[in-house]
Structure formats: C-alpha cells, structure tokens
Amino acid sequence: MTVLTGVATLPAARVEEAVKIHGIGATEVRALDHVTVDFPARRFTAIMGPSGSGKSTLLHCAAGLDTLTAGSAFLGATELGGLPDRRLTVLRRERIGFVFQSFNLVPTLTVRENITLPLDLAGRAADGQWLATLVDVVGLGDRLHHRPSELSGGQQQRVAVARALASRPEVVFADEPTGNLDSRAGAEVLGLLRRAVDEMAQSVVMVTHDPVAAGHADQVLFLADGRLVDAMAAPTAERVLDRMKAFDPRTEAGR
Numbered sequence: 741m742t743v744l745t746g747v748a749t750l751p752a753a754r755v756e757e758a759v760k761i762h763g764i765g766a767t768e769v770r771a772l773d774h775v776t777v778d779f780p781a782r783r784f785t786a787i788m789g790p791s792g793s794g795k796s797t798l799l800h801c802a803a804g805l806d807t808l809t810a811g812s813a814f815l816g817a818t819e820l821g822g823l824p825d826r827r828l829t830v831l832r833r834e835r836i837g838f839v840f841q842s843f844n845l846v847p848t849l850t851v852r853e854n855i856t857l858p859l860d861l862a863g864r865a866a867d868g869q870w871l872a873t874l875v876d877v878v879g880l881g882d883r884l885h886h887r888p889s890e891l892s893g894g895q896q897q898r899v900a901v902a903r904a905l906a907s908r909p910e911v912v913f914a915d916e917p918t919g920n921l922d923s924r925a926g927a928e929v930l931g932l933l934r935r936a937v938d939e940m941a942q943s944v945v946m947v948t949h950d951p952v953a954a955g956h957a958d959q960v961l962f963l964a965d966g967r968l969v970d971a972m973a974a975p976t977a978e979r980v981l982d983r984m985k986a987f988d989p990r991t992e993a994g995r
C-alpha cells in the first residue's frame with residue numbers, strides 16, 4: 741500500500757491518475773479518464789460539469805463508495821484501493837461524512853437520533869459539546885424530538901448535514917445536496933456547509949449543477965468527458981456560469 745508522507749501538507753482527499761470504466765465491451769463507458777486532483781483540508785471544493793461528465797463517479801471513488809479501474813484514491817494518507825472491504829466500511833463510517841440529494845434520514849428515528857446514528861453504529865459516545873455546537877449551527881434545537889416527516893425538505897437536509905458532521909469526519913462528500921430544495925432552503929444548507937469549513941475546520945467536497953451553489957465554495961473543479969478541464973479559485977455564481985457557457989454552449993447554462 742502506498743503511504744503518503746508530510747502529513748501537515750496533506751490534502752483531505754486526493755485522486756491520482758484516476759480511471760473509472762463502467763460496464764464492459766460494447767457498453768463500456770470511461771467515466772474518469774486520468775484525473776488527478778487534490779481536495780484541500782479545511783476548504784470547500786465544488787465539482788461541476790455537464791451531465792455525464794463523471795462528477796458523481798469522481799465523488800464516489802474519492803469517498804470509497806466505488807472503486808477505481810486504475811489509479812489511486814487517498815483519504816489523508818490512506819490509500820483506499822489497498823483496503824479490504826471491512827476496513828473500507830469502517831473508514832467510510834468513521835472518517836467520512838455523506839450528504840445526498842435525497843436526505844436519506846431514517847423515518848422512524850427522531851432528529852437527534854438521526855444525527856447521532858453514525859456514532860451509535862460505530863459504538864462511539866457522542867461528544868456533547870460538539871453535538872450542541874452542531875445543533876446550534878443547524879438551527880434545529882427546537883426540533884430534536886421530531887421525526888423527519890414533520891420537517892421541511894430544507895430542515896431535513898440540515899439534519900443530514902449535522903449527521904454527516906457528527907463524527908467530525910476528515911471530509912464531507914455531498915452529492916447535489918441542494919438538488920431537491922428551493923433556492924432559500926438550498927442557501928441555508930450551503931451556508932451551513934460554508935460554516936462547517938470556516939468555523940468548524942471541516943473539509944467539504946460537493947457535486948453540483950448549480951452555479952449559485954458552486955459560488956459558496958473556495959474552489960470549483962470543472963469536469964468534461966471524464967477529464968479535469970479547469971479549476972477556479974474564489975468563485976462567484978456569475979463567473980461559474982460564464983465558464984460553463986464557455987465550455988459547452990449546449991448545456992442548460994448556455995441556453
């Protein structure tokens with residue numbers, strides 16, 4: 741197994757010469773084509789690109805939800821490709837937080853129980869002060885004993901963000917976290933991810949189609965046809981939209 745040294749400068753996650761081929765033979769699709777990218781610690785990175793450009797594949801391979809066909813994926817200094825399934829499961833549970841488009845809360849559990857679920861599954865005690873901070877930041881202190889069905893979509897996604905942060909993961913990977921939300925609820929969720937980075941020293945990687953969402957990030961990576969084609973520091977929604985139009989005038993952003 742490859743072990744990276746120089747821990748102080750390590751990115752939170754990294755993929756190196758990542759290739760992912762889905763399917764075989766005539767149905768083969770090269771979803772990632774030699775992508776090398778760092779996801780810096782304590783930064784908010786957005787991944788953008790046209791539909792089918794490989795965004796979700798990159799996120800899933802970087803997060804250990806899927807395996808690369810060739811190349812390497814690292815979480816900190818740990819190479820994921822070298823891990824047996826059981827250790828990968830533990831790594832995902834203990835070192836990574838996930839937020840999905842469809843909130844994925846457990847309907848029978850309360851808000852509080854949903855937030856602490858990853859810790860409960862790992863048999864770890866909740867850090868009371870950290871949980872109190874999270875509950876305060878997500879603004880759901882008066883809803884802790886409600887069920888997900890009693891919450892709005894935006895509130896449910898805020899619970900999902902709190903759940904992702906509960907174990908103080910090394911990276912939160914978010915796949916279209918605002919895709920099912922109206923713009924106001926989406927802005928609240930994005931503000932929460934931003935605060936997790938700025939005030940709680942967390943690292944966030946988010947796939948999005950939305951230039952406004954990408955405008956909350958510290959850097960935006962642009963994929964096209966499975967390749968990393970550009971990167972933008974200190975993005976704004978307007979600059980991201982312009983860049984998307986320049987890449988592919990046929991995309992929605994270009995219409």
Ligand SMILES: Nc1ncnc2c1ncn2[C@@H]1O[C@H](COP(=O)(O)OP(=O)(O)OP(=O)(O)O)[C@@H](O)[C@H]1O
Nearest residue numbers: 762763769771789790791792793794795796797798
């Ligand atoms: N399990 C799979 N089996 C076969 N092909 C797949 C699979 N998953 C993804 N693909 C293909 O790989 C390519 C990249 O897909 P991916 O979902 O990563 O793109 P994306 O940029 O996230 O797209 P979208 O924005 O539409 O979600 C696409 O051509 C897709 O059809």
